Amino acid sequence: MPTEPAPDDIKAHSDVNTVSTLPPTTGPTLKDLTVIGVIIVGVRETSVWLMGLWDHAELGNLCGLFLLLGVLILLRRWRGLPVGWVNANALFMREGALAFLPISGGAILMLGLLGAELWPFLVVLVISTLMPLWIYARLAQHGLRLR
Amino acid sequence: MSFNGWLQATPTWLTLLVAYAVTVLAYVLGRVLNQRLPAIPAIIWAVLLLMGMLAGLHWPYAYYLQRVQPLFDHLLGYVTVALAVPLAAMRLDDLPLRMMTALLTFASVTAVLLPVGLAYVLHLSEPTLLAYTTRAVTTPVALNIAAILHAPAALVSLIVILSGVIGAACSSILLRKIDDERAVGLALGLAAHAIGTVQAWQRNPVAGRFAAFGMAVNALLTAIWLPLVYLWWFKTR
Numbered sequence: 001m002p003t004e005p006a007p008d009d010i011k012a013h014s015d016v017n018t019v020s021t022l023p024p025t026t027g028p029t030l031k032d033l034t035v036i037g038v039i040i041v042g043v044r045e046t047s048v049w050l051m052g053l054w055d056h057a058e059l060g061n062l063c064g065l066f067l068l069l070g071v072l073i074l075l076r077r078w079r080g081l082p083v084g085w086v087n088a089n090a091l092f093m094r095e096g097a098l099a100f101l102p103i104s105g106g107a108i109l110m111l112g113l114l115g116a117e118l119w120p121f122l123v124v125l126v127i128s129t130l131m132p133l134w135i136y137a138r139l140a141q142h143g144l145r146l147r
Numbered sequence: 148m149s150f151n152g153w154l155q156a157t158p159t160w161l162t163l164l165v166a167y168a169v170t171v172l173a174y175v176l177g178r179v180l181n182q183r184l185p186a187i188p189a190i191i192w193a194v195l196l197l198m199g200m201l202a203g204l205h206w207p208y209a210y211y212l213q214r215v216q217p218l219f220d221h222l223l224g225y226v227t228v229a230l231a232v233p234l235a236a237m238r239l240d241d242l243p244l245r246m247m248t249a250l251l252t253f254a255s256v257t258a259v260l261l262p263v264g265l266a267y268v269l270h271l272s273e274p275t276l277l278a279y280t281t282r283a284v285t286t287p288v289a290l291n292i293a294a295i296l297h298a299p300a301a302l303v304s305l306i307v308i309l310s311g312v313i314g315a316a317c318s319s320i321l322l323r324k325i326d327d328e329r330a331v332g333l334a335l336g337l338a339a340h341a342i343g344t345v346q347a348w349q350r351n352p353v354a355g356r357f358a359a360f361g362m363a364v365n366a367l368l369t370a371i372w373l374p375l376v377y378l379w380w381f382k383t384r
Contacts, residue, residue, distance in 0.1 A: 059295065061224040064224065064227070064228040072236075075235075086232060092229050093229055096226035099222035099223045099287065100226075100290065103212075103290065103300055104193075107194070107301050107309075110301045121271065125262070125282075125306065129339065130317055132257060133314050133335070133337075133343075138325070140334055
């Protein structure tokens with residue numbers, strides 16, 4: 001007789017037409033926020049420190065991303081990912097724009113400094129955004145229909 | 148008292164505190180304004196408010212950035228690492244994997260080659276060319292790649308944000324004949340990253356999930372191959 005999947009186990013759930021898993025049903029708990037926060041900070045700082053030993057501290061963030069991804073994939077196969085972690089992380093991701101707000105401020109100033117490059121710059125930006133958007137959508141629709 | 152005189156008279160901790168407070172206040176107000184006027188992304192509101200507040204304080208941007216950068220560099224790192232969680236939680240059982248792999252690879256490569264090729268044809272400067280390489284990558288990852296490529300961070304940020312706004316704003320017209328929400332979401336995530344993903348969520352939850360998937364995988368793929376190609380290119384030149 002099939003057993004009931006554990007409710008806090010991410011691999012136990014299936015949702016047709018989704019690539020992410022569970023939609024958040026309740027807000028993340030303080031415990032989940034703390035655990036996932038400590039994991040992210042720990043992995044990032046360790047990764048930057050390790051890459052710093054090889055004089056490539058600038059690779060620390062990306063290496064931290066790959067390191068955590070590898071660990072979480074193994075954890076998911078072994079025990080499943082707690083849904084609370086995914087929900088807590090979703091909150092961090094939603095508010096992640098705060099992290100690049102200071103740099104983005106400089107972006108607005110940069111627009112004024114482009115001078116003669118402004119119009120070609122905008123032409124490249126518009127074409128290279130809208131053309132792929134349309135092409136990717138057409139290709140994805142075609143490919144998913146064939147399924 | 149002149150600005151320099153005021154700065155010298157003010158304790159460092161106080162200027163730091165004001166700089167952080169201004170950033171958080173601009174962000175919170177940006178979120179509030181975005182709820183009132185959803186057509187304009189929260190990050191755009193927040194940037195405009197931040198620049199207005201800095202002008203009100205008579206703080207040069209360079210001074211402000213110097214104050215806040217150490218802490219926000221850490222935050223940017225955490226947001227980058229946090230992308231691993233939704234990627235690890237994805238289910239791929241229901242998807243045509245070969246088709247998805249081909250599409251994601253095609254998207255990752257063309258998202259770099261198309262803008263850089265166009266910028267080269269239009270004789271834009273080398274820093275601008277480098278900044279265009281990360282056009283389709285979400286900002287936290289784009290800024291990390293920019294550090295490796297020595298591309299100007301502010302220009303990278305400008306390109307990523309503006310392309311997200313353009314893609315999200317034009318998507319309803321451009322994609323009106325696409326009736327599969329999964330395809331719409333995937334295209335928005337791949338071409339207009341975070342801002343496009345928000346737009347996809349507003350359109351439909353299925354589109355939103357596919358957009359998040361497209362954005363995260365594109366960031367991951369580009370973060371792997373682009374720095375390697377760049378380093379190889381400069382070694383062989």
